[in-house]
Amino acid sequence: MFHSLDAAKASIEGLTKHGIVKDVLKSTSFKPAGVLSAEYPNHQAVAMGNTLPVSGTQEKPTVQFTPMEGYGPFSTSDLLTLVLTDPDAPSRTDKKWSEYCHYIESDIKMGKGGLLEGGKVLQPYVGPGPPKGTGPHRYVFLLYQQPSGVTCSSFTPIQDRPNWGYGSPATGVDKWASENKLKLVGANFFLAENK
Template sequence: MTVVPQGFTSSTLVSVNYPNGEDVALGNFIKPSDSADAPTVTFIAPDPDAEYTVLMVDHDAPSKEDHTYSPYRHWVVANIPSSADFSQATELSGYIGPGPPPKTGDHRYIFLVYKQPKTDIAFNTLPKEPHCWDYKPFK
Protein backbone atom coordinates (compact mmCIF):
# COMPACT_ATOMS: atom_id res chain seq x y z
CA MET A 1 0.00 0.00 0.00
CA THR A 2 1.46 3.34 -1.04
CA VAL A 3 1.35 5.89 1.75
CA VAL A 4 2.63 8.97 -0.09
CA PRO A 5 1.18 9.25 -3.60
CA GLN A 6 3.61 9.54 -6.48
CA GLY A 7 4.00 13.16 -7.49
CA PHE A 8 3.11 14.48 -4.03
CA THR A 9 4.61 17.89 -3.33
CA SER A 10 4.61 19.34 0.17
CA SER A 11 3.47 22.94 0.55
CA THR A 12 4.71 23.51 4.12
CA LEU A 13 7.16 22.36 6.75
CA VAL A 14 5.77 20.24 9.58
CA SER A 15 7.48 19.33 12.84
CA VAL A 16 6.19 16.59 15.16
CA ASN A 17 7.78 16.16 18.58
CA TYR A 18 6.77 13.75 21.34
CA PRO A 19 6.91 14.85 25.00
CA ASN A 20 9.88 12.56 25.74
CA GLY A 21 11.96 14.36 23.10
CA GLU A 22 11.45 11.96 20.16
CA ASP A 23 11.16 13.82 16.87
CA VAL A 24 9.24 12.32 13.97
CA ALA A 25 11.30 12.21 10.79
CA LEU A 26 10.61 10.53 7.48
CA GLY A 27 11.11 6.81 8.05
CA ASN A 28 12.45 6.87 11.61
CA PHE A 29 11.41 4.33 14.25
CA ILE A 30 9.74 5.45 17.47
CA LYS A 31 8.74 2.88 20.07
CA PRO A 32 5.04 2.83 21.03
CA SER A 33 6.01 3.57 24.63
CA ASP A 34 7.78 6.74 23.45
CA SER A 35 4.75 7.90 21.47
CA ALA A 36 1.97 7.10 23.94
CA ASP A 37 1.15 10.77 24.61
CA ALA A 38 0.04 13.28 21.99
CA PRO A 39 2.90 15.09 20.29
CA THR A 40 3.36 18.78 19.67
CA VAL A 41 2.78 19.55 16.01
CA THR A 42 3.98 22.80 14.48
CA PHE A 43 3.90 23.92 10.88
CA ILE A 44 4.55 26.96 8.74
CA ALA A 45 1.14 28.00 7.45
CA PRO A 46 1.27 28.89 3.76
CA ASP A 47 -1.85 31.02 4.23
CA PRO A 48 -1.96 33.12 7.43
CA ASP A 49 -5.73 33.66 7.05
CA ALA A 50 -6.60 29.96 6.79
CA GLU A 51 -7.22 27.22 9.33
CA TYR A 52 -5.81 23.71 9.12
CA THR A 53 -6.61 20.11 10.02
CA VAL A 54 -4.02 17.62 11.30
CA LEU A 55 -4.52 13.86 10.97
CA MET A 56 -2.48 10.93 12.24
CA VAL A 57 -3.20 7.60 10.56
CA ASP A 58 -1.72 4.09 10.49
CA HIS A 59 -1.56 2.55 7.05
CA ASP A 60 -0.45 -0.85 8.35
CA ALA A 61 -3.43 -2.00 10.41
CA PRO A 62 -3.29 -4.72 11.45
CA SER A 63 0.03 -5.34 9.59
CA LYS A 64 2.00 -4.38 6.47
CA GLU A 65 0.86 -7.60 4.81
CA ASP A 66 -2.78 -7.34 5.89
CA HIS A 67 -4.46 -3.94 5.48
CA THR A 68 -7.91 -5.12 6.60
CA TYR A 69 -8.28 -2.24 9.07
CA SER A 70 -6.28 0.40 7.18
CA PRO A 71 -6.16 3.26 7.39
CA TYR A 72 -6.61 3.44 11.14
CA ARG A 73 -7.45 6.84 12.62
CA HIS A 74 -5.23 7.85 15.54
CA TRP A 75 -5.90 11.58 15.82
CA VAL A 76 -7.86 14.39 14.16
CA VAL A 77 -7.60 18.06 15.12
CA ALA A 78 -9.41 20.69 13.05
CA ASN A 79 -9.81 24.46 12.91
CA ILE A 80 -6.16 24.99 13.84
CA PRO A 81 -5.22 28.64 13.31
CA SER A 82 -2.22 29.49 11.15
CA SER A 83 -0.24 30.05 14.37
CA ALA A 84 -0.54 26.27 14.95
CA ASP A 85 -2.00 26.99 18.38
CA PHE A 86 -3.78 23.70 19.12
CA SER A 87 -5.40 25.19 22.24
CA GLN A 88 -7.68 27.16 19.88
CA ALA A 89 -8.49 24.11 17.74
CA THR A 90 -11.23 21.46 17.74
CA GLU A 91 -10.16 17.90 18.58
CA LEU A 92 -12.48 15.69 16.55
CA SER A 93 -10.86 12.42 17.51
CA GLY A 94 -8.73 12.13 20.64
CA TYR A 95 -5.14 10.95 20.37
CA ILE A 96 -4.67 7.17 20.36
CA GLY A 97 -0.99 6.29 20.67
CA PRO A 98 0.51 3.60 18.47
CA GLY A 99 -0.18 0.06 19.68
CA PRO A 100 0.51 -2.38 16.88
CA PRO A 101 -0.47 -5.99 17.61
CA PRO A 102 2.41 -8.34 18.51
CA LYS A 103 4.36 -9.87 15.63
CA THR A 104 2.96 -7.45 13.00
CA GLY A 105 6.24 -5.66 12.37
CA ASP A 106 6.82 -1.94 12.23
CA HIS A 107 3.86 0.24 11.26
CA ARG A 108 3.92 3.42 9.17
CA TYR A 109 2.17 6.22 11.03
CA ILE A 110 1.79 9.41 9.07
CA PHE A 111 0.86 12.96 9.97
CA LEU A 112 -1.04 14.98 7.41
CA VAL A 113 -1.75 18.71 7.49
CA TYR A 114 -4.57 20.00 5.28
CA LYS A 115 -5.54 23.58 4.62
CA GLN A 116 -9.28 23.88 5.23
CA PRO A 117 -11.49 25.40 2.49
CA LYS A 118 -12.89 27.83 5.06
CA THR A 119 -12.42 28.74 8.71
CA ASP A 120 -14.37 27.53 11.74
CA ILE A 121 -15.87 24.49 10.04
CA ALA A 122 -18.55 22.61 11.97
CA PHE A 123 -17.41 19.10 11.08
CA ASN A 124 -19.82 16.20 11.15
CA THR A 125 -19.24 13.57 13.81
CA LEU A 126 -16.57 11.08 12.80
CA PRO A 127 -17.45 7.39 12.64
CA LYS A 128 -17.20 5.70 16.03
CA GLU A 129 -14.85 3.00 14.78
CA PRO A 130 -11.37 4.29 13.88
CA HIS A 131 -10.49 1.45 11.50
CA CYS A 132 -11.03 1.50 7.72
CA TRP A 133 -11.35 5.27 7.96
CA ASP A 134 -11.41 7.14 4.68
CA TYR A 135 -9.59 10.37 5.43
CA LYS A 136 -9.39 11.52 1.80
CA PRO A 137 -12.52 13.71 2.01
CA PHE A 138 -10.51 15.95 4.39
CA LYS A 139 -8.24 17.15 1.58
Protein backbone atom coordinates in the same frame (compact mmCIF):
# COMPACT_ATOMS: atom_id res chain seq x y z
CA MET B 1 14.23 29.07 -2.30
CA PHE B 2 16.61 26.15 -2.98
CA HIS B 3 16.25 25.00 0.65
CA SER B 4 12.46 24.86 0.12
CA LEU B 5 12.87 22.79 -3.03
CA ASP B 6 15.28 20.41 -1.25
CA ALA B 7 12.88 19.97 1.70
CA ALA B 8 9.94 19.33 -0.64
CA LYS B 9 11.96 16.84 -2.69
CA ALA B 10 13.21 15.00 0.43
CA SER B 11 9.65 14.83 1.76
CA ILE B 12 8.27 13.33 -1.45
CA GLU B 13 11.17 10.87 -1.69
CA GLY B 14 10.62 9.64 1.89
CA LEU B 15 6.87 9.30 1.45
CA THR B 16 7.34 7.45 -1.85
CA LYS B 17 10.12 5.15 -0.61
CA HIS B 18 7.99 3.96 2.31
CA GLY B 19 4.85 3.47 0.19
CA ILE B 20 2.88 6.26 1.84
CA VAL B 21 2.12 8.04 -1.43
CA LYS B 22 0.59 4.82 -2.79
CA ASP B 23 -1.04 3.48 0.39
CA VAL B 24 -2.25 6.64 2.14
CA LEU B 25 -2.16 9.67 -0.16
CA LYS B 26 -3.30 7.62 -3.17
CA SER B 27 -1.98 10.35 -5.47
CA THR B 28 1.35 11.37 -6.90
CA SER B 29 0.34 15.03 -7.22
CA PHE B 30 1.10 16.02 -3.60
CA LYS B 31 3.55 18.92 -3.33
CA PRO B 32 4.31 19.90 0.28
CA ALA B 33 3.64 23.55 1.08
CA GLY B 34 5.79 23.38 4.19
CA VAL B 35 7.62 21.26 6.71
CA LEU B 36 5.42 19.44 9.24
CA SER B 37 7.31 18.71 12.47
CA ALA B 38 6.16 16.71 15.48
CA GLU B 39 7.93 16.10 18.77
CA TYR B 40 6.80 13.82 21.55
CA PRO B 41 7.07 14.87 25.23
CA ASN B 42 10.24 12.73 25.63
CA HIS B 43 11.98 14.99 23.04
CA GLN B 44 11.78 12.36 20.30
CA ALA B 45 11.13 14.03 16.98
CA VAL B 46 9.24 12.51 14.06
CA ALA B 47 11.69 12.57 11.15
CA MET B 48 10.39 11.14 7.87
CA GLY B 49 10.53 7.45 8.67
CA ASN B 50 12.67 7.23 11.77
CA THR B 51 11.84 4.52 14.31
CA LEU B 52 10.39 5.57 17.66
CA PRO B 53 9.61 3.36 20.66
CA VAL B 54 5.92 2.58 21.12
CA SER B 55 6.18 3.60 24.78
CA GLY B 56 7.45 7.08 23.84
CA THR B 57 4.55 7.87 21.50
CA GLN B 58 1.56 7.40 23.79
CA GLU B 59 1.02 11.10 24.50
CA LYS B 60 0.02 13.65 21.88
CA PRO B 61 3.07 15.41 20.40
CA THR B 62 3.68 19.11 19.87
CA VAL B 63 3.25 19.90 16.18
CA GLN B 64 4.63 22.76 14.12
CA PHE B 65 4.25 23.75 10.48
CA THR B 66 6.79 25.91 8.67
CA PRO B 67 5.54 27.10 5.26
CA MET B 68 8.11 26.90 2.48
CA GLU B 69 9.18 29.97 0.63
CA GLY B 70 6.94 30.56 -2.37
CA TYR B 71 4.17 28.22 -1.15
CA GLY B 72 2.04 30.62 0.83
CA PRO B 73 0.70 32.64 2.02
CA PHE B 74 -0.73 31.07 5.14
CA SER B 75 -2.56 33.53 7.34
CA THR B 76 -3.55 33.41 10.98
CA SER B 77 -7.18 33.07 9.86
CA ASP B 78 -6.58 29.86 7.86
CA LEU B 79 -8.07 26.77 9.47
CA LEU B 80 -6.13 23.51 9.40
CA THR B 81 -6.86 19.86 10.16
CA LEU B 82 -4.21 17.51 11.60
CA VAL B 83 -4.57 13.72 11.46
CA LEU B 84 -2.56 10.65 12.45
CA THR B 85 -3.31 7.45 10.58
CA ASP B 86 -1.89 3.90 10.46
CA PRO B 87 -2.13 2.15 7.07
CA ASP B 88 -0.65 -1.07 8.51
CA ALA B 89 -3.44 -2.19 10.84
CA PRO B 90 -3.17 -4.91 11.91
CA SER B 91 -0.14 -5.52 9.59
CA ARG B 92 1.19 -4.53 6.18
CA THR B 93 -0.13 -7.77 4.67
CA ASP B 94 -3.47 -7.85 6.52
CA LYS B 95 -5.38 -4.61 5.87
CA LYS B 96 -8.67 -5.48 7.61
CA TRP B 97 -8.43 -2.48 10.01
CA SER B 98 -6.48 -0.24 7.65
CA GLU B 99 -6.36 2.60 7.85
CA TYR B 100 -6.68 3.03 11.59
CA CYS B 101 -7.56 6.59 12.65
CA HIS B 102 -5.37 7.58 15.60
CA TYR B 103 -6.19 11.29 15.80
CA ILE B 104 -8.11 14.16 14.16
CA GLU B 105 -8.07 17.78 15.23
CA SER B 106 -9.68 20.47 13.07
CA ASP B 107 -10.19 24.24 13.06
CA ILE B 108 -6.53 24.61 14.15
CA LYS B 109 -4.76 27.95 13.66
CA MET B 110 -1.09 28.55 13.11
CA GLY B 111 0.42 30.43 16.02
CA LYS B 112 3.81 31.98 16.67
CA GLY B 113 6.70 30.09 15.12
CA GLY B 114 4.32 27.87 13.19
CA LEU B 115 3.03 26.11 16.30
CA LEU B 116 -0.38 24.57 15.68
CA GLU B 117 -2.84 25.71 18.35
CA GLY B 118 -6.46 25.64 19.35
CA GLY B 119 -8.69 23.47 17.31
CA LYS B 120 -11.46 21.01 17.99
CA VAL B 121 -10.63 17.36 18.60
CA LEU B 122 -12.81 15.13 16.41
CA GLN B 123 -11.03 11.91 17.43
CA PRO B 124 -8.93 11.97 20.62
CA TYR B 125 -5.28 10.97 20.31
CA VAL B 126 -4.65 7.23 20.68
CA GLY B 127 -0.98 6.26 20.68
CA PRO B 128 0.43 3.49 18.50
CA GLY B 129 -0.35 -0.07 19.53
CA PRO B 130 1.00 -2.32 16.79
CA PRO B 131 0.22 -5.99 17.51
CA LYS B 132 3.26 -8.03 18.55
CA GLY B 133 5.11 -9.59 15.64
CA THR B 134 3.39 -7.54 12.87
CA GLY B 135 6.55 -5.67 11.87
CA PRO B 136 7.05 -1.92 11.72
CA HIS B 137 3.89 0.14 11.29
CA ARG B 138 3.92 3.51 9.52
CA TYR B 139 2.30 6.26 11.57
CA VAL B 140 1.53 9.16 9.25
CA PHE B 141 0.86 12.75 10.30
CA LEU B 142 -0.96 14.78 7.65
CA LEU B 143 -1.84 18.46 7.76
CA TYR B 144 -4.69 19.78 5.61
CA GLN B 145 -5.87 23.28 4.83
CA GLN B 146 -9.63 23.59 5.20
CA PRO B 147 -11.67 25.41 2.53
CA SER B 148 -11.96 29.13 3.22
CA GLY B 149 -14.69 29.84 5.78
CA VAL B 150 -15.46 26.15 6.39
CA THR B 151 -15.34 24.78 9.94
CA CYS B 152 -15.32 21.17 11.04
CA SER B 153 -18.99 21.34 12.01
CA SER B 154 -19.77 20.52 8.36
CA PHE B 155 -17.28 17.62 8.05
CA THR B 156 -18.33 14.01 7.52
CA PRO B 157 -18.37 12.42 10.99
CA ILE B 158 -15.97 9.54 11.62
CA GLN B 159 -18.09 6.57 12.72
CA ASP B 160 -15.21 4.33 13.89
CA ARG B 161 -11.41 4.24 14.00
CA PRO B 162 -10.77 1.08 11.88
CA ASN B 163 -11.10 1.93 8.15
CA TRP B 164 -11.97 5.47 9.30
CA GLY B 165 -15.50 4.13 9.73
CA TYR B 166 -16.00 3.29 6.06
CA GLY B 167 -16.04 -0.47 6.68
CA SER B 168 -13.76 -1.43 3.79
CA PRO B 169 -10.10 -2.44 4.18
CA ALA B 170 -7.35 -0.02 3.04
CA THR B 171 -9.72 2.96 3.26
CA GLY B 172 -9.07 6.05 5.26
CA VAL B 173 -7.95 9.64 5.34
CA ASP B 174 -7.75 10.17 1.57
CA LYS B 175 -11.47 9.40 1.17
CA TRP B 176 -12.43 11.49 4.22
CA ALA B 177 -10.28 14.45 3.11
CA SER B 178 -11.74 14.30 -0.42
CA GLU B 179 -15.31 14.31 0.93
CA ASN B 180 -14.50 17.41 2.98
CA LYS B 181 -12.48 19.19 0.25
CA LEU B 182 -9.35 19.38 2.39
CA LYS B 183 -6.06 20.33 0.72
CA LEU B 184 -2.98 18.41 1.88
CA VAL B 185 -0.16 20.83 2.75
CA GLY B 186 2.24 18.80 4.91
CA ALA B 187 3.19 15.27 5.86
CA ASN B 188 5.59 13.44 8.15
CA PHE B 189 5.75 9.92 9.58
CA PHE B 190 7.55 7.53 11.87
CA LEU B 191 7.81 3.79 12.31
CA ALA B 192 6.99 1.85 15.47
CA GLU B 193 7.06 -1.88 16.15
CA ASN B 194 6.13 -4.24 18.95
CA LYS B 195 8.67 -7.08 18.67
